[in-house]
Amino acid sequence: MKLSDFDFDLPEELIATRPARPRSSAKLLHAEAGGLSDRRVSDLPEILRPGDLLVLNDTRVIPARLTGTRRRGEAEARIEVTLAAPKGDGLWQALVKPLRKWAEGEEVRFSPRLSAVLEGRDGDMALIRLSAEGDLDAALAEAGAMPLPPYIAARRPADAADLTDYQTIWAARAGAVAAPTASLHFDEALMAALDARGVERTHVTLHVGAGTFLPVKVDDVSEHRMHAEWGDVTAPAAAAIARAKAEGRRVIPVGTTALRLIEAAKGREWTGDTDIFIRPGYEFAVADGLMTNFHLPKSTLMMLVSALMGRERIMALYAHAIAGQYRFFSYGDSSLLIP
Incomplete structure (x- = not known):
């Protein structure tokens, strides 16, 4: 496939420079079973099923x-x-x-x-x-100072608000220089509602590196080489994933970082560097869906969501999001993608 296959026009005013407040009030584009609906992240307890397993990245962003x-x-x-x-x-x-x-x-x-x-x-x-x-x-x-992504840093400097805004509420293991941004939408009220719904969760660690912002420089995407990042799937996390798969429950990573890690580990206990590159044609071994923000044109993350949902479907979803004034990138709105 060509790099141009993952391009689209994004109005600059849709690039978010501040998060929604409260966090869970952000828009959520829910795409499942061929349909789509415009929701809020706070609606997740209504959308998810009891027994669904959310996989959360507990990396902590350092002021890098x-x-x-x-x-x-x-x-x-x-x-x-x-x-x-x-x-x-x-x-x-x-x-x-x-x-x-x-x-x-x-x-x-x-x-x-x-x-x-x-x-x-x-x-x-x-x-x-x-x-x-x-x-x-x-x-x-x-x-x-917090290492805001280039598309935010070009518009404003990092400030005191970013110290909490650019950190998940469950951040534990320091080492990331970019946030697992889909997780920034979760607040304590949402976590309590998910618990009441019977939605389960487990934590893995992927220290997101600065390479996540590097552009793809080759026209033939198969020639692109991913940056490596350190990850850890603990024995309890692997056991939770294995239990969910054995019982026919859905495993839904929150964010592309959590998805890449559990796919690299094939759901097993694992520690090390991963440079897994997920693009159309990839066969998913663990993830049954994905919660993720809206990504940059011609990025490896556009290729990842295209692998999950199909390129034409993703391009249609992004056209819907742009028409609906969804906010894009790290501080933007989110999507729940179930193929």
């Missing part, structure tokens, strides 16, 4: 945008860093601007408590080692 100073004697340079992926023991793959002004072995200080040393390069990325006085998470929280 840092601005620091590199000093050489009297000379100073401003260095901007966006942490991209953890490599263990304080080592991070990072986007650095301007990388040419930072030599290996030099220190850049971001705050009195937080600094980094450049250790090398990894293609277009830098490899930096963070050092903190005291707790690293606390030092990052003091010095960093």
